[in-house]
Amino acid sequence: MFNHHHQRFNESLHIEFLKIERKRVGIILGLFVLGSLVIPVAHYLAPNLLRNYLNQDQYGLSLLVWWLVFCLFQLGVYFRLSRAIKNNIDVPKRIIILNLFVEFVLPAIVLYHVVKYDYSLLILEYDGLIFYFLLLMLSAMHLEFKISLGAGILAGTGYFTVAFWGLKYLQPDTDVDQLLEIYTMRSIGLFIAGIVAGVVASEIKKRVNNYLGSIEEQKEIESLLGQQLSKGVANELIVHRNKTIGHKVVGSIMFLDIRNFTVMADHQSPEETIEFQNAIFDPLIRIIEKNNGIIHQILGDGFMASFGIAVKNENHAKDSLSAGLEIMEAINHLRTDQNGSTTKVGIGLHSGEVITGNIGNEIRKQFSIAGKNVILASRIEQLNKTFKTQFLVSRQFVDMLNCKGCFTDLGEVQVKGFDDQVHIYQVGESCSCKEN
Template sequence: MINEVNDPKFEVKKFHQITQGAYLVGLLGHISAIFLFWYIGVTELVIFNILFSCPAFASALYLNNNKHENYAFFLACVELLFHQVLCTYFLGWGFGAHFWLIYLAGLSFFNPNWNRKVQFGLLILICIVYVTISIVFKHGIYSLDTDMLHFSYISNAVFTIIITSLLINFYAQSTKRLEHNLRQEQKVTKRLLEKIRGLFGQQISQKIAQHMISSEEEIKTTNFDASIMFLDIRDFTVFADSRAPSEVAKFQNIVFGELIEIIRKNNGVVLQLLGDGLMAVFGAPIKYDGHEKDAVKSGFEILQCINQLVEEEKIPEIKIGIGLHSGNIVAGNIGNDERKAYSLTGKNVIIAARIESLNKTYNSQFLISENIFDRMEKSDVDIEEIGDVKLKGMETPTKIFKLA
């Protein structure tokens, strides 16, 4: 799994398993070596194995089993180094003890607790020892007959190959398992991310959800030049009171499902869904020019969509009111660690809401401010100038235009 790949504890556990087996093999091997050296008459090596080699590997087993992996590994490395040097000294290069130095060189990189300097330092030491004994100890103190010498040489070589291959195989299989688990975990993570994006996008918008998930940084509260849309369904309370809750919910799903899609395809983001309306923004959280045109286009498409739904008898006849305004706003995550919401604040947000509420006064469905009017496409659009209107809570009048 992914956690295993990056988890130091997993590396230590894996190292513990490998070395525990290696120390057991080492102990049994050196017990056998006692009888071998006794058989060929090398008393010094018999004594060395009894007094140092076997106790060293027995101690390594004990230390390793009690979570002292570093001490155990160090003790085993020291024994292997001295043992091969002494074997080569007494029996010569042709005995083949030097093969175990190659095995030891590989082991120097198996300990995850040792830093690179220690690992490479041990490797350099082994190389120096290897070259030195190959030159100095060509011929040993003891002479063996040719057959015994050849047998020992081949035996040491074969056992070194087998044990080294088993270690490599263990790591290769572990790597394959980890790669398989990693791929499986990536699939699970991808599905989970898609699910989060979907659920998250249902609560805010797919665009904001995608932006927040893919961004390494949290969305910051930032100034934007954006267009704000407020939409209200007229007389919704009367409509809801005269119908069953399930019918009201069905109506809302049909209407808002269409409106959200229209706003989305015109680069807008629906920030709030109320029972009888919505608030959307064009130009945040991703800044771009021309958001006023997209907002107006969305408004006309919404009106057309509502009329079509009524004609197809998917919803009863309703009237809506749309208000658009553009300008500087502050947008970002607002809240605390328990809950945050992507929201808009600023005077221009309030102006957009006030403009929408004027639809009742002027018996209209689509009103915009002068800021929107100055930047929108005006061809093939019937525009009626209402004039300067004093909005509630605003000192300066706002010029209003009627589009529908």
């Protein structure tokens, strides 16, 4: 049990709580600076209002010393918090508790000196209570019920101790028992104020924790989705996670297939297969994202990517062509096995209108693109086997580009599942359209 409390005492505070604590200390410093300016002016303008105790050298010096000690301590705490926030340094909770203790011990010391040198309990009627209540209200900014409760205990104890000592020291002619009862009730009031501040602080902390937790959860979801999906798809899923109705978007769709992957995998160990896939997909994924595209699905032997669909992009055709050409260039530098056989791929590109949306149920959803143009892009990729090519595009895709010189017309082809023939072009590896 002791170890548990020791750990709680030394646990590090979240940076957001450090910012709140710094602001609280800053408010107290501001009030002290304001008080330092107001008190001398008020004494000068209305000396009888403050009586004559500020003219007593011993009292003035004593009050000044304690005043400076408190201000310097608070300044030290403020700058340490600022440094910790700026440099992301851990600050244990014990620093905050120590600061709290000093904050509530100082008023008792000041009240003691005022009662002693002014020879009056008048300070306990107004200024002392106001100062304590002000500190108790600010203690709620600690966002910790126990800290505010401790502040209430310190405030009530400090106020009652000075009042009890003052009655013994001054021995006033009035009803001492009645005054003691009044001061006791005020001390209890300070204690209750600490409880109220603690309840408020606890509620605020709960809401702050919920907010911070939601931010951390959002970042974790984005991180996890970013590892499984392209960033564009991940953001689309998060932003439109509750939407199930699709919408139509014009963009470019790319299908890529690694040739003879199944045969290759049959002759490799699982470790070798995964290593090969990572070696192939790592540069290709980077190329897709570099050219403003996103990966929707990664299959064992290929993927489907889109440009200008999840993330709007007027230059989707040019970007997708650039990605395809860079993929061809990257593939030429890759090998499939120790025998040095060149890796072969098939790429199909098509532009047109597709339907997008989050498909699935409450358990699992997937951002998907659908429609005949997605199927056509897949069929175009498969035509590479018929033409013994690696990179084919449709006429609709070519028509979206100003550059025509790097495409070889292969004529119209009957595509499975489509009534009309599709005009197909082969992309040359030396195509310079991406530079225009």
